[in-house]
Amino acid sequence: MADLIEVTRDGRGVATIWLAREDKHNALSAQMMQELEAEAKALAQEDGVRVVVLAAKGKTFCAGGDLAWMRAQFDMDAATRRTESARIATALGALYDLPQPLIGRLQGNAFGGGVGFASVCDVTIGVESLKMALTEVKLGLIPANIGPYVLARMGAKNAREVFMNAKVFGADEAVRLGLLSRAVPFEDLDAAVEAEIAPYLSCAPGAVRDAKRLIRDLAGGVTQAQVDLAIDALAARWETDEAREGIGAFLDKRPAPWAQ
Template identity: 40%
Template sequence: MPPLSTIEFDVDARGVARLTLARAEAHNAMNGVMYDEAREAVRRCDTDPGIRVLVLSGQGVTFCSGGDLKYQRAQAARPQSERLAEASKLAFWLRELDTLSKPAIGRINGPAYAGGLGLIAVCDIAIGVDTAQFAITEARLGLLPGMISPYVVRRIGVPAARRLFLTGRRISGAEAAQIGLLTEAVPAGDLDEAVAREIDMILQCAPGALAANKRLIEYVSTHTSADNMIYTVDRVAEMWGWEEAAEGMQSFIEKRKPRWQSASS
C-alpha cells in the first residue's frame, strides 16, 4: 500500500488486520482522503488470503466524530457531479465493510458521532467502552445522515433510529449495547481483552465457512421464505462437498484441532 496519512493499517502473523482511523487531532473525523485510504485497506483485507479478520478502531480518545465539517463545507462550491463522486466514497466504503468476506470487529475505543455510528453499524461485532457517548447529530447541524442510515436503521431498528435521528440525543455505551448498536459494552480497561476473545473464537473457524456464513446472513435477511428455502438447501448440498467440511468433521472425530487453509473470498 502507498504511504498513509489518515489511517494506520497492519497485519500480524495470525492474519489479524488492524485498520485504525488516525486523525486523532481531529477526533478521527472522516474526509475524502480517509475514504480512499480506508477503502484500499478493506480491499486488501478482502483479497489477501492470509488475512482472517479485520479490527477497526480509532487513534486517541475518540473512535470517530463523523464527517470532517471543513471537508463537508468545501463541497458546497463544487459542481453536483463532483459532490456525487465525493458522497459516493463513504457509501462505497460502508458497503465494502458490510460485505467484507472476513469478519469485521469494531474496537470502539471512545465516543462516536454521526458517520462514526455508520462504521459501527457495518461491523459484524462491535465492542465499545461503556462510558463513551454516541449520537446521530446531523439534524442539529442542518444535515442528513444519508449514507449511514440504511445500516444504522438495520442495526438498531426503526423506533430507536427515529429517536436518535430526530433528537440528536446522546447515549452511553451501555445504552448503545441495549439497543443493539454495540454488541457489548465494557470498561475501558477491559476493551482489548474483550476484542481478543472475539478474535480467538474467529480464528478457530474455517475461513471459507465464515465467508459463506456472511453471505448466508445477507441473503436470508433480504429474501422471502420461498427464496430462502431454495437457497439454503442448495448451500447445504454444496457444503457437503467442501474440503473444509471434510476436514472439520474429520478433526472432530479424531478429537484434534482442524487444519484450516487460508482462503480468499
C-alpha cells in the same frame, strides 16, 4: 501526505484497520475515505486474513465529518457535491462487504459517520464511557450515507429513537439500541476484543466466510438501490435553505436559527 488509514497484521491472520487521524479526532475527510475503501477492498482479497478489527487511534473513535471537507462541499455545485459526499457510503460499503468477520473496537466517542462505522461491524465492542449521536439533523442535513447500514444494524424501531433528533446517548443505550454488542471498562477493551477474535481462529476460514454470506442472503443485506436512494436523499437535502442555514451556522460557530 500522511496516511490517514493504517493497517497492521499479526501472525494469526488478524488484520486491524486503524483510523489514524487522531489530531482531528478521526473526522472523516475525502482522503481518509479513499484510503479506507482501498484498504478494505485489498483485505477482502487476502485469503490469509481471517478476522478484521476496525479501530481508531487517539481519544475519539470518530467525530463525524471533517470541518474543512464540509466547508469545501458547501461551495461545490450539486453534482460534484453528490459525488464527493458519496465517498462515505462507498467506504462503508467496502467495510460492509468484507468477507471476513469485522469486529469494531470503539475506544471513544462516535458521532455521525462514526455511528456508521460501528454499524457495519459484525460485532462492536465499546468502552462504557463513550457517547454516540446521529447529529446531522442539527445541521439541516440527514444521516443518509450511513443510513442503510445504521438501519440494517439497529432496525427501524430503534432508529426512530435517535435517527432524527440528534440525541446524545451513552454506551448502555447503544447496547439496548443494538449499535454496540457489549460495553466494557476502558481497561478491559482489548481483552474483550480478543475474546471475540479467538473463536473464529478455531473455525474453518472458508466456512466462516460462507456463514457470513449466508446471513446476508437469508436476512437481506444492504442493497445498492438502498445506498443510491440514501445518497440522492442527502444530495437533495443539501439544496434546501435549511441545510444552507444550518451548515453556515456551524461553520460560523453560531446557533442555527431553529436551535432553542
